[in-house]
Amino acid sequence: MAVNELLAASGAETAAMIDSGEVDAGEVLDFWLDRVAADELNGYLWKADRESARAGIRGSGGPLAGVPVAIKDIFCTEGVPTTAASRILDGYIPPYTSTSVSRLTEAGLPMLGKTNMDEFAMGSSNENSAYGPSLNPWDRGRVPGGSSGGSAAVVAGGLAPWALGTDTGGSIRQPAGFCGIVGLKPTYGAISRYGMIAFASSLDQCGPLTRDVTDSALLLATLQGRDEMDSTSVGIEGGIVSPTAERLDGLTFGVPRGLIGAGIESGVLARFEDTLIRIAELGGTIVDIELPHAGHAISAYYVLAPAEASTNLSRYDGVRYGLRSSDEDLLSMYEVTREDGFGPEVKRRIMLGTYALSSGYYDAYYGRAQRVRTRIVEDFDNAFGSVDFVVTPTSPTVAFKLGEKTKDPWTMYQSDLFTVPMSLAGIPAISIPAGLAEPDGGGPELPVGFQIAAPAFAEQKLLEAAFALEAAIEFDGSPALEGGVN
Numbered sequence: 001m002a003v004n005e006l007l008a009a010s011g012a013e014t015a016a017m018i019d020s021g022e023v024d025a026g027e028v029l030d031f032w033l034d035r036v037a038a039d040e041l042n043g044y045l046w047k048a049d050r051e052s053a054r055a056g057i058r059g060s061g062g063p064l065a066g067v068p069v070a071i072k073d074i075f076c077t078e079g080v081p082t083t084a085a086s087r088i089l090d091g092y093i094p095p096y097t098s099t100s101v102s103r104l105t106e107a108g109l110p111m112l113g114k115t116n117m118d119e120f121a122m123g124s125s126n127e128n129s130a131y132g133p134s135l136n137p138w139d140r141g142r143v144p145g146g147s148s149g150g151s152a153a154v155v156a157g158g159l160a161p162w163a164l165g166t167d168t169g170g171s172i173r174q175p176a177g178f179c180g181i182v183g184l185k186p187t188y189g190a191i192s193r194y195g196m197i198a199f200a201s202s203l204d205q206c207g208p209l210t211r212d213v214t215d216s217a218l219l220l221a222t223l224q225g226r227d228e229m230d231s232t233s234v235g236i237e238g239g240i241v242s243p244t245a246e247r248l249d250g251l252t253f254g255v256p257r258g259l260i261g262a263g264i265e266s267g268v269l270a271r272f273e274d275t276l277i278r279i280a281e282l283g284g285t286i287v288d289i290e291l292p293h294a295g296h297a298i299s300a301y302y303v304l305a306p307a308e309a310s311t312n313l314s315r316y317d318g319v320r321y322g323l324r325s326s327d328e329d330l331l332s333m334y335e336v337t338r339e340d341g342f343g344p345e346v347k348r349r350i351m352l353g354t355y356a357l358s359s360g361y362y363d364a365y366y367g368r369a370q371r372v373r374t375r376i377v378e379d380f381d382n383a384f385g386s387v388d389f390v391v392t393p394t395s396p397t398v399a400f401k402l403g404e405k406t407k408d409p410w411t412m413y414q415s416d417l418f419t420v421p422m423s424l425a426g427i428p429a430i431s432i433p434a435g436l437a438e439p440d441g442g443g444p445e446l447p448v449g450f451q452i453a454a455p456a457f458a459e460q461k462l463l464e465a466a467f468a469l470e471a472a473i474e475f476d477g478s479p480a481l482e483g484g485v486n
Contacts, residue, residue: 006031008478011067011162011215012242018066025057025066029110032068035159036112041135041144043154045073046081047113056110064218065108070160072151073114074121075101075206076195080111084197085129086119088341089322098195099227100164100206107222112160116150119343120313121171121199123147124415127406128345135402136179137479138446142399145175145415151209152179156479162210162219166196168203169301170395170419173431176209177394177449180433180477182466183209184216185419187456188426189234191220192227200308203423213432213467217242220459236457243460243467249283251465253452254387256291259421263414264396267437271448272393275434278472279391284465289383289390293375297421298413300376303356303369304424309346310353316341348409373424380425384455389465392418394431394449398439422453429453430466433475447477 006028009017017023029050036047048056057066071077074084076094083089101111118128126149127133134150136142137157144153148165152175155163165172167185176183184207191206198204208219221240227233255276260269276286318324318337326336342350356365383390395415405412422429434450452469454462 007158009161010211011064012218014067014161015064019063026054028066029053029057029068032112032160039154039159041137041140041153041157041159042132043115043134043150043157043159044070044113045083045085045116045131045150048111053110053112056105057108062107064222067109067161068112069104069109070112070115070151070154070163071101072117072148072163072165074117074166074197075164076197077101077111077114080114082114082197084120085117085131086341086343086346087130087323088316088337092322096195099192099229100223101195103223104164115148115154115163118147118149119346120197120309121147121166121168121204122309122345122349124170124174124412125400125405126150126175127402128343130343133402136399138180138399139444142401142446143178145178145395145399147171148209149175152176152181152183155179155209155211156181158478162208162215164219165207165209167205167207167423168199168305169423170416172207172209173419173429173449173451174395174415176431177451178399178447180447180475180479181209181211182213182216182430182432183207184220184430185422185428186220186224186459187236187428189232190236190428190457190459191223192225192230192233194227194229198312200305201312202308203305213430213463213470214242216430217463236459238460240460240463243463245464245468246471247283248279248465248468251389252285252287252387253279254287254289254383254390256294256390256392257288259291259294259418260392263417264393265398265437265440267439268393268395268397268448271434271437272450275450275469275473276391278469282468282472287387289387291376291379291383291390291421293372293379294421296372297376297424298417300369300372301416301420301424302352302413303365304373306349306353307356307366308353310350310357313346313350345409376421377425380421380427388454388461390453392451394418394451398437398446398448400439418451427453427456428459428462430462432466432470432473433477434473435475436477
């Protein structure tokens, strides 16, 4: 089989080739392991050896058996280094495997490796990794997005057919948009969080990064479901099937014009408006809606998420996990270990969160942010009373240059302007490629993402709409096949 056939094939197409006998599962695995070994994007933090990866083919079988997968290095995996891209977990090897990885393994999907990410999933560019940033395969001088930047980069760059990521405030959708692939954040509770290293427990959600919407549905169908190890997991009633919709007749798409204003690059806005035209051509109805409190989502998020992070990360103290930098006395061990082990962004968020939870400031910051979150949930409930979906650009810009925003955290945080409201509301949202656009100020054309959000647990309806729209947009850009921009 020609190399480009496997490289261009989606996960679903690869599974069909294996099932038909056109190609052997071992050949598929060898092909992808060879690609992983040649990784020049710093997409992987750990790479599977052939023997252990081949053992993963066996699983219990199923329609996806034999199609390998890349796993974000935030999922605990028995016997495999799991660092969350942090020095403080350097050398940590979990004694158990997360439910999400177990479900993929049981379905016969061998693991190619663990992908790079922002440290503890805190970031929008992958530049916060303790092991250096992943590179965007469209332009290696630009970021792939974050925090699941490694997963997005390896899928877009032809180093994995699909990958697993996590989304707390946009960490699947934003890198998917930057890299020209599909990224799905399911409803909070649709997929078990057991074995995912926690950042902000009320927001963290596992999800797929894939070449197309069909692959996203296939992985979601495998991952979703109730898990007795996670009391917040409920699964998706009725499960998920592959989408087949060709039209959008009878569906209404709400555009929150008040949120889509200043700060959006002209090329991003142009692709967004082009996609609205596609929706109308497919029979969908476009209406303007109000999300009155969505503009406050970033401010609320950067109180709530750091507050939860300060609690979750208190366990990394030099005693129970990973790094220990001092043995002088207990307090010194805590201080030196955490100083050496955590990167600047993680420290910043721990301090923000601890301050917000401290005596005298709790009501002023954390309590108020929770009230804003409640208002955002109500805004979406009201919107979905009159529309089927809410649509926005995935990010205000295309992928920015490495180092461009690292000195200005607030500017970096604005990359999640359109993704954070959905995370606070706990609703599902998907990013699909909407085409290419030049950055403001000039430069190579880069992918633009289009985000569609739906009511809680309406993933099947969301996938059907995204599938129909994906076919109409006909985005076929692939830096892996076309060489990309260097």
